[in-house]
Amino acid sequence: MEERGAEVVGFYLSHRIGLLCISLVFMGVVLELVRRSHLKERYALLWLGAALGGLIVGVFPQAVVWFSNVFGFQYLTVFYITSFLFLLLLVLVFTVVISKLSERNRDLAQEVALLSHRLSRLEEGHVRDDP
Template structure:
């Protein structure tokens, strides 16, 4: 079973390459620890499957899949789906944070302008935030 043909060699080399790439990325701090573990585990599983293909057969058998590579495709597809969903969630959170930051930058810049304009100007346009503390205002 295992150890026949170029495909075997190819999968082993590719999964080994992936493993090395991930370790290197972690070493160079290009991958956050949070995701590093996930990718390390993924690469390891791929490597084990590539080296010992009887595991794939066993897995397929356990799942009731007759054509063993289908089991791999199924798992890979589900894994990618979950990963994509996770990315979209993260992307949404990031964009929410970017919006907040942009708003904050705009508001802070406005405040800087007010402070730079000096107290005379501020009183005239009553833009001093401390005005907000007063009960009434000349409207």
């Protein structure tokens, strides 16, 4: 039954080993990025979740079949398309985050220019009423 599951998914042993290795390396890279403070924990959790998904599928390929059954996917392709759409959504979310950050970045740069001008005016003794 379990072997049949693996066949249905179309995973051979080499595929599973490959997937396991990729997931483990990915997990290691993510943890290392967090350790070096290059990646926030908030985003790291997401990627660790994805790597964990890869690990589970590598060890139990029938998980894909089980997952497809639970969500009523008739064809496994639907499963892959769903994953792809999820990644697409993720990229969209990130570009929204980047847009917001660059807007804040612009506002801060402008504020720095305005405040440092005001500071140098104050140092020169020109005090202005500035709301």
